[in-house]
Amino acid sequence: MTATEHGTAANPSHSTNNVRVSEFSPLPTPGEILAELPAGDVLEYRIERARQEIRAILDGVDRRLLVVVGPCSIHDVEAGREYAARLAGLAEKHREHLLIVMRTYFEKPRTTVGWKGLINDPELDGSHNIPAGLRAARQFLLDVGALGLPTATEFLEPISPQYVADLVSWGAIGARTTESQIHRQLVSGLSMPVGFKNGTDGGVQVAIDASQASSAPQAFLGIDDDGRASLVATRGNKDAHLILRGGSGGPNYSADAVGAASAKMAAAGQNPRVVVDASHANSGKDHERQALVLDELAERIGAGDSEIAGIMAESFLEPGAQKYTPGQDDPADLVRGRSITDKCMGWDVTQEALARLADAVAQGR
Numbered sequence: 001m002t003a004t005e006h007g008t009a010a011n012p013s014h015s016t017n018n019v020r021v022s023e024f025s026p027l028p029t030p031g032e033i034l035a036e037l038p039a040g041d042v043l044e045y046r047i048e049r050a051r052q053e054i055r056a057i058l059d060g061v062d063r064r065l066l067v068v069v070g071p072c073s074i075h076d077v078e079a080g081r082e083y084a085a086r087l088a089g090l091a092e093k094h095r096e097h098l099l100i101v102m103r104t105y106f107e108k109p110r111t112t113v114g115w116k117g118l119i120n121d122p123e124l125d126g127s128h129n130i131p132a133g134l135r136a137a138r139q140f141l142l143d144v145g146a147l148g149l150p151t152a153t154e155f156l157e158p159i160s161p162q163y164v165a166d167l168v169s170w171g172a173i174g175a176r177t178t179e180s181q182i183h184r185q186l187v188s189g190l191s192m193p194v195g196f197k198n199g200t201d202g203g204v205q206v207a208i209d210a211s212q213a214s215s216a217p218q219a220f221l222g223i224d225d226d227g228r229a230s231l232v233a234t235r236g237n238k239d240a241h242l243i244l245r246g247g248s249g250g251p252n253y254s255a256d257a258v259g260a261a262s263a264k265m266a267a268a269g270q271n272p273r274v275v276v277d278a279s280h281a282n283s284g285k286d287h288e289r290q291a292l293v294l295d296e297l298a299e300r301i302g303a304g305d306s307e308i309a310g311i312m313a314e315s316f317l318e319p320g321a322q323k324y325t326p327g328q329d330d331p332a333d334l335v336r337g338r339s340i341t342d343k344c345m346g347w348d349v350t351q352e353a354l355a356r357l358a359d360a361v362a363q364g365r
């Protein structure tokens, strides 16, 4: 007789299922949450128009620069709304040269453990009130949309997009999940342009493969609007593209690195125009370096670069970041408008960096 963790091999009626699951808590269905917090015709029209504009920039038809900018993560919706209102002003000011899309990131991939974002833990205390998180994320997207500002997010979970993706104009798959078949399949069915980050080791081939895989039709397991497990058949996403974010070997935003990555995308039959992330490994996660990276990119754009379709930057009301551990730290002690995940550029630096990018586009495109 073999002893096991839960009994003996002689006791076949003992369940072998969900041995390490402590709870299943049904969520409201996507259909229920969408009915509670509907987009409405005006916002749907704006989102579709923003997606078309982003597509045109990625294809080089619209000569503006796509600028995906905003907090590393949304943890305080009220501060996030203030940031959005300020950014909407900049979007209007620079609309001739920049298409500004706000980072509204609600799901954080962690290197090990840590706060996983507003959807997973909206109360920042480890209580994981996911129904409240889904509603908070959706309400935030509605609020930002009402300002006329398009939104961008990372899709990290295969189920959460059903609750929020209709309100998103640009999506990303992160460096830690670009190689995942689940995420590539997901992108093949998403309605907006989606960029794949290169891997955390700096490898771009995984993102090129991802772009190819997601542009093809796929069939996989997912859920429908009623939350039913479903076979999902997709048409493929023709607007997949590459995001260069640097890697463990260092940055990859130099003209040579961008040129090489762009040529590899073209050779694979994928969009050669790329988005360059000034943050993450391209700035060594140093928020002050982000502005320097953006200036270098602006210089090249001003000199006529045609490979950079867009840039990404992490920015919030206050510069830097503050350490926060759910269940240990008190949310009441947090500095308002400062990131609790990666370090962000502060507002003043952001304004100046975007103004220089707009000037560069005016000069070079």
Ligand SMILES: O=C[C@H](O)[C@H](O)COP(=O)(O)O
Residues within 6 Å of the ligand: 072, 108, 109, 110, 111, 112, 113, 114, 280, 341, 342
């Ligand atoms: O942008 C976000 C972070 O870089 C990513 O989520 C990893 O964060 P961590 O290394 O702090 O877990």
Ligand SMILES: C=C(OP(=O)(O)O)C(=O)O
Residues within 6 Å of the ligand: 072, 105, 109, 154, 173, 174, 175, 176, 197, 245, 280
């Ligand atoms: C997690 C992010 O980036 P990366 O996947 O490049 O680490 C991000 O942009 O928030």
